[in-house]
Amino acid sequence: MKITVIGAGYVGLVSAVCFAELGNKVLCVEKSSSKLDELSRGMSPIQEPGLTEILDKNLEEGRIRFSDSIKEGVDFSKVIFICVGTPQSENGMADLSQVEEVSRQIAMHMGEYKLIIEKSTVPVKTHELIRRTIKRYAREDLEFDVASNPEFLREGFAVYDFMNPDRIVIGVESKRAVEIFQEIYQPFTENGNTLFVTKTSAAEIIKYASNSFLAIKISYINMLADLAEKVGVDVDMIAEGVGRDKRIGRDFLNAGIGYGGSCLPKDVNAFIHMAENYGLDFGLLKETEKINLNRRKQFLEKVEKLLWINRDKKIAVWGLAFKANTDDVRDAPSLGIVKGLLETGAQLCLYDPEAMENFKTIFSESKKLNYVEDKYDALHESEALLVLTEWDEFKEADLKRIKELMKLPIVVDGRNIFNRDKMESEGFEYHGMGR
Ligand SMILES: NC(=O)c1ccc[n+]([C@@H]2O[C@H](COP(=O)([O-])OP(=O)(O)OC[C@H]3O[C@@H](n4cnc5c(N)ncnc54)[C@H](O)[C@@H]3O)[C@@H](O)[C@H]2O)c1
Numbered sequence: 001m002k003i004t005v006i007g008a009g010y011v012g013l014v015s016a017v018c019f020a021e022l023g024n025k026v027l028c029v030e031k032s033s034s035k036l037d038e039l040s041r042g043m044s045p046i047q048e049p050g051l052t053e054i055l056d057k058n059l060e061e062g063r064i065r066f067s068d069s070i071k072e073g074v075d076f077s078k079v080i081f082i083c084v085g086t087p088q089s090e091n092g093m094a095d096l097s098q099v100e101e102v103s104r105q106i107a108m109h110m111g112e113y114k115l116i117i118e119k120s121t122v123p124v125k126t127h128e129l130i131r132r133t134i135k136r137y138a139r140e141d142l143e144f145d146v147a148s149n150p151e152f153l154r155e156g157f158a159v160y161d162f163m164n165p166d167r168i169v170i171g172v173e174s175k176r177a178v179e180i181f182q183e184i185y186q187p188f189t190e191n192g193n194t195l196f197v198t199k200t201s202a203a204e205i206i207k208y209a210s211n212s213f214l215a216i217k218i219s220y221i222n223m224l225a226d227l228a229e230k231v232g233v234d235v236d237m238i239a240e241g242v243g244r245d246k247r248i249g250r251d252f253l254n255a256g257i258g259y260g261g262s263c264l265p266k267d268v269n270a271f272i273h274m275a276e277n278y279g280l281d282f283g284l285l286k287e288t289e290k291i292n293l294n295r296r297k298q299f300l301e302k303v304e305k306l307l308w309i310n311r312d313k314k315i316a317v318w319g320l321a322f323k324a325n326t327d328d329v330r331d332a333p334s335l336g337i338v339k340g341l342l343e344t345g346a347q348l349c350l351y352d353p354e355a356m357e358n359f360k361t362i363f364s365e366s367k368k369l370n371y372v373e374d375k376y377d378a379l380h381e382s383e384a385l386l387v388l389t390e391w392d393e394f395k396e397a398d399l400k401r402i403k404e405l406m407k408l409p410i411v412v413d414g415r416n417i418f419n420r421d422k423m424e425s426e427g428f429e430y431h432g433m434g435r
Pocket of ligand 1: 085101119120152153
């Protein structure tokens with residue numbers, strides 16, 4: 001099939017490359033010239049395991065190409081996936097300006113039937129706004145469908161998740177659109193996946209409902225982490241015991257400094273506002289957000305309590321990405337924590353295997369901020385090591401070497417990646433979250 005994807009970010013680029021890998025001819029439209037420049041040289045602007053390899057392969061085999069022209073994208077295929085950003089606007093709602101702009105441009109260039117698919121996460125009823133926009137700007141006699149096909153990939157596992165979905169949700173209003181989706185996803189249905197076909201509004205809600213549920217799970221275990229700390233039990237034990245109930249499950253019951261990233265915080269917030277628009281109070285999600293934001297504050301308080309005064313003390317920070325296996329720092333807990341530490345006058349030495357470049361674009365240069373290329377280099381003369389991302393290379397680090405390099409062997413583990421008994425037997429003063 002021929003497929004057009006608009007937006008070459010985490011979702012768009014991964015979708016485009018994976019559709020090409022499945023044998024389709026794909027045109028991916030991106031407006032950022034720097035991204036286009038990298039992509040045309042076979043380099044991926046984002047770090048995702050396996051992405052560069054399949055990008056290169058499909059470029060070489062001529063199944064994917066990139067362009068800055070939406071007209072070209074619209075002419076190329078009857079199937080158009082919208083994968084542009086829907087960031088949080090100042091009032092907490094989803095900012096749909098990129099989706100609106102793309103919808104107008106698609107409409108202006110349409111010359112025949114198109115299936116326009118929202119893959120971006122958008123509030124319920126956005127498909128109606130897209131439809132209205134297309135009707136306003138397109139030739140009157142043209143037929144088209146607007147559908148929803150939310151994306152559930154996890155950053156850090158994006159290619160794997162796209163190729164091995166545990167569900168494919170399709171929100172449609174016409175038989176014609178269903179048939180096109182059946183063709184697009186045939187390689188998956190042949191392998192036993194089924195399409196979950198529903199109303200477009202339901203598909204739009206399913207995406208927010210899923211992310212919000214995951215956020216609730218994280219905040220729930222973080223709430224229990226506070227109790228665990230007070231009564232002197234390990235929250236991991238509670239998570240294990242609770243998580244063995246199949247109805248609950250162990251995933252997303254990891255206590256720590258809370259969730260971040262480009263999806264959960266903004267989607268929870270947008271869902272709260274969406275509900276308000278319908279006169280509903282999603283208080284459960286407001287509490288979820290409150291618990292989550294508090295985690296960063298609690299972590300900072302913990303550090304300050306341990307060091308008494310942070311001023312001019314050298315502190316090593318391991319991990320800036322909002323989670324392991326990604327270079328994404330959007331809304332990462334590290335942002336608030338590093339800012340808070342700087343405000344207390346600490347001298348920080350930061351290390352992350354992938355996310356330092358993105359982090360540097362947010363924080364201006366400062367004598368108090370030092371970035372190093374090796375995790376052990378961050379430790380020289382440090383009075384505490386703070387772990388903010390659960391990278392495997394931290395879990396596998398040489399504890400003896402860490403202890404030798406540090407001035408004081410204090411570890412504050414914001415992701416509970418280390419074993420307390422092991423750390424203590426190695427001579428560390430170890431502090432986890434809810435342990
Ligand atoms: N990142 C994730 O893990 C994830 C997972 C599921 C769903 N989503 C949702 O998918 C959507 C995209 O997320 P993302 O993380 O890929 O965003 P992103 O910001 O990484 O990528 C969006 C891309 O769209 C491009 N773009 C914007 N306007 C354009 C235009 N008019 N023409 C061409 N390109 C244009 C931008 O330059 C950017 O490269 C969001 O709604 C997000 O909530 C994200």
